[in-house]
Amino acid sequence: MSKSDIVSEWFHQYSHDVYDFLVYYTGNRDVEDLVQEVFIKAIKGLKTFKQQSSPKTWLFSIARNVAIDDARKRNRKKLVLTSELDDMLKVDQDQMPENLIDLNEKRKELYIAIHSLKPNYRDAVVLRGLKELSVAETAAVLDWKEEKVRTTYYRALKALRKKRGGVEDE
Amino acid sequence: MSNHDDFEQLERELRQFPKNELREKDFQEIHQNVVEFANQYEKLEGKNRWMKRIVGGIGSIAAVLIFTFITISLVSEDGQTAKEHGQNETRMDKSGEKQNNEDQTIEPSMDPRIATIKETLSDFELPEKGRMNPEEAQEHIQGYTNADDLIVYENGFVINEKKKRVTSVIHFDGPNQSPVPKGTQALAFFKTLVGADLSEHAVLNGSVSIGEDIPEIDDDIRRYMEDYAKTYNSNHNAVGGWHDIESNMERDLSLIERVEKPLKNYKVLSDWLQEAKSHYLKAQELGIENWEAAYNEYRKATHMFNDLANALQSNHKMENPLIQYKVGRTDEITLESFVTTTAENLQPDSEYLSNQSKETAIFTLAHSTIRYINNFHEDVQRLGMTEDFDEWRQISEDIVRSGGKGEEFQELMKKFEAKVKDISASM
Numbered sequence: 193m194s195k196s197d198i199v200s201e202w203f204h205q206y207s208h209d210v211y212d213f214l215v216y217y218t219g220n221r222d223v224e225d226l227v228q229e230v231f232i233k234a235i236k237g238l239k240t241f242k243q244q245s246s247p248k249t250w251l252f253s254i255a256r257n258v259a260i261d262d263a264r265k266r267n268r269k270k271l272v273l274t275s276e277l278d279d280m281l282k283v284d285q286d287q288m289p290e291n292l293i294d295l296n297e298k299r300k301e302l303y304i305a306i307h308s309l310k311p312n313y314r315d316a317v318v319l320r321g322l323k324e325l326s327v328a329e330t331a332a333v334l335d336w337k338e339e340k341v342r343t344t345y346y347r348a349l350k351a352l353r354k355k356r357g358g359v360e361d362e
Numbered sequence: 363m364s365n366h367d368d369f370e371q372l373e374r375e376l377r378q379f380p381k382n383e384l385r386e387k388d389f390q391e392i393h394q395n396v397v398e399f400a401n402q403y404e405k406l407e408g409k410n411r412w413m414k415r416i417v418g419g420i421g422s423i424a425a426v427l428i429f430t431f432i433t434i435s436l437v438s439e440d441g442q443t444a445k446e447h448g449q450n451e452t453r454m455d456k457s458g459e460k461q462n463n464e465d466q467t468i469e470p471s472m473d474p475r476i477a478t479i480k481e482t483l484s485d486f487e488l489p490e491k492g493r494m495n496p497e498e499a500q501e502h503i504q505g506y507t508n509a510d511d512l513i514v515y516e517n518g519f520v521i522n523e524k525k526k527r528v529t530s531v532i533h534f535d536g537p538n539q540s541p542v543p544k545g546t547q548a549l550a551f552f553k554t555l556v557g558a559d560l561s562e563h564a565v566l567n568g569s570v571s572i573g574e575d576i577p578e579i580d581d582d583i584r585r586y587m588e589d590y591a592k593t594y595n596s597n598h599n600a601v602g603g604w605h606d607i608e609s610n611m612e613r614d615l616s617l618i619e620r621v622e623k624p625l626k627n628y629k630v631l632s633d634w635l636q637e638a639k640s641h642y643l644k645a646q647e648l649g650i651e652n653w654e655a656a657y658n659e660y661r662k663a664t665h666m667f668n669d670l671a672n673a674l675q676s677n678h679k680m681e682n683p684l685i686q687y688k689v690g691r692t693d694e695i696t697l698e699s700f701v702t703t704t705a706e707n708l709q710p711d712s713e714y715l716s717n718q719s720k721e722t723a724i725f726t727l728a729h730s731t732i733r734y735i736n737n738f739h740e741d742v743q744r745l746g747m748t749e750d751f752d753e754w755r756q757i758s759e760d761i762v763r764s765g766g767k768g769e770e771f772q773e774l775m776k777k778f779e780a781k782v783k784d785i786s787a788s789m
Contacts, residue, residue, distance in 0.1 A: 196397045196400035198475065200396070203396055207389065211384045231396040232399055236403065238474060322376050
C-alpha cells in the first residue's frame with residue numbers, strides 16, 4: 193500500500209471536511225491552498241501517524257496548525273506583541289472581506305461572536321459545535337484531556353450566550 | 363428559558379451552519395497535486411533509505427565498539443546497575459499512559475491502511491432506502507430484546523443501527539438465495555463477518571482458531587502433514603488436515619464474493635480485501651502438493667483478518683477507547699506489576715480515574731485484562747491462583763461483550779473491582 197494510495201483515500205474521505213473546518217476556523221473561503229498543505233504535511237508525517245488518532249482527527253489537528261501558521265505568516269508584519277497571536281484568527285465585524293464566508297445576518301452575528309471568544313473557547317466551539325466532533329475526537333485534535341474539552345466547551349457556550357445578550361452567568 | 367434550553371438552542375444553531383465543500387475543479391486539482399507529491403516523496407524516501415543503510419553500515423561498526431566499551435565499564439563499576447535498570451523498565455506508571463523513556467507501548471502503531479479501514483467501517487450512515495416501515499419490520503424482529511435498535515431492510519438484512527453490525531439475514535427468496543448487500547449495508551455486513559466467520563480459522567489438527575494467528579509450520583505439523591498427504595485422496599471425511607483448510611478457504615471466498623462488489627467504492631478496503639483474497643487463491647492453486655507454501659499463504663490471509671478483527675474489536679462507542687490505555691511490552695511486565703497497576707488504577711483517587719469516567723476506565727481495563735492475562739499463565743499456575751484469574755478473565759470478557767452499557771455492565775463493573783481487589787490482596 194503506497195503513500196499515495198493512502199493519502200488519496202483519505203483525500204476522498206476527508207478533504208471536504210477539512211475544507212469546511214478551515215473555512216470556519218479562518219473565516220475565509222479561499223483556503224484551497226491550505227487544504228493542499230494539510231495533505232502534503234500528512235504525507236510527510238505519515239510515519240508518525242499512529243492508532244492513537246483516527247485519520248480524520250489527525251488531519252484536523254494538522255489543519256488547525258496549518259491555519260495558525262498561515263495566520264502567523266499573514267500577520268507577521270503587524271505582529272508587535274506575542275499576545276497578538278491570540279487575536280490573529282479573530283474575525284472583525286468591521287473588516288469582513290469579500291471572500292469571507294457567506295452567512296445570513298443571524299449566523300454572521302453568531303459567527304463573529306465565536307471568533308471574538310478567547311482561542312481555546314473558539315477551538316472548542318468550532319470543533320464540537322460547528323464540526324460536531326465528539327468529545328474524544330475534539331480531545332484528540334487539540335491534544336487535551338476529555339474533561340478539559342467538556343469544561344471548555346461548556347464555558348465557551350456560556351460566554352457565547354453572554355455575548356449574544358442571553359442569560360447572564362450566575 | 364432555562365440554561366439547558368438556552369444551550370440546546372445555541373448548539374442547534376451551530377449545527378445548522380451550512381457545510382462548505384471544495385469545488386469539483388479544486389477537488390480534482392488538489393487531489394492530483396497531492397498524489398503526485400506522494401509519489402515523488404516516496405521515491406525520495408527510497409533513495410534516502412539506501413543512503414542511510416550505507417552510512418548506517420559504517421556507523422554501526424563504530425557504535426558496536428563504543429557500546430562494548432561502555433557496557434564493560436558499567437558492569438565492572440557496579441554489578442547491580444543493569445538489574446536495577448531492568449526493574450525500572452518493567453514498572454508501569456499509575457496513569458497507565460507513560461512507561462519510561464523508551465517506547466514500551468504494547469499496542470503496536472496501527473498500519474495506516476488498517477486505521478483507514480477501521481474508520482471506513484465505523485464512520486458511515488446506513489442506507490435510508492429500502493427500510494421496512496416499523497409495523498412491517500416488527501413482524502421480523504419480534505422477540506429481539508434490542509428490537510428498537512434494529513433496522514429491517516426489504517432485501518433481508520437486519521442491522522443494528524447503533525453498532526452498525528448485521529444481526530440477522532432473512533432469506534426472503536428461499537434458503538439458497540443469499541441476499542446481496544446494497545450500498546453501505548455491505549460495510550455493516552463485512553464488519554460483522556470480520557468479527558465472526560472471517561476470523562475463525564481451521565487449523566491443521568482439526569481445531570479452530572478464533573481471532574488468533576494459526577501456528578507456524580513446525581516439526582509436529584510437518585510430521586502430521588507428511589502422514590496426512592500419503593492418504594489425502596482416501597480420507598475426505600477425516601477431521602483436520604488440508605481438507606479443513608480447503609473448506610475454510612472456500613467458505614471465506616464465498617463470503618468475500620458477496621461483499622467485494624459493493625465494497626469497490628472504498629479503495630483502501632477493496633484493495634486490502636483483494637490482497638487477502640489473493641492469498642487464499644494462491645493457497646488453493648498451490649494445493650496439497652505444495653502444502654507448506656500453500657499453508658503459508660493461508661496463514662497470511664488469516665493474519666490479515668485477525669489484524670482487522672482486533673482493530674475493530676476496540677472500536678466501541680466509548681469515548682475513551684482501549685488504545686488510550688497502554689502498557690509496556692508483555693515480556694517486560696510481571697504478573698505482580700500488572701495486577702498492582704490495575705488495582706491502583708481503580709483506586710478512587712487515582713490519576714487514571716481522574717482522566718475519565720469509571721465506566722470507561724473499567725471497560726478499558728477489562729480489554730487489557732483479556733489481552734494480557736494469558737501471558738502470565740505459568741506465573742498464575744505457580745501461585746495456585748488459576749481459578750481466581752479465570753474468573754477475572756471471564757468477568758472481563760463479559761464486560762467487553764456488554765459493550766460497556768446497560769444494567770449488566772453495572773453489575774459486572776462491581777464484580778471486576780471486587781475481583782481485582784481480591785487478587786491484589788492475595789498476592
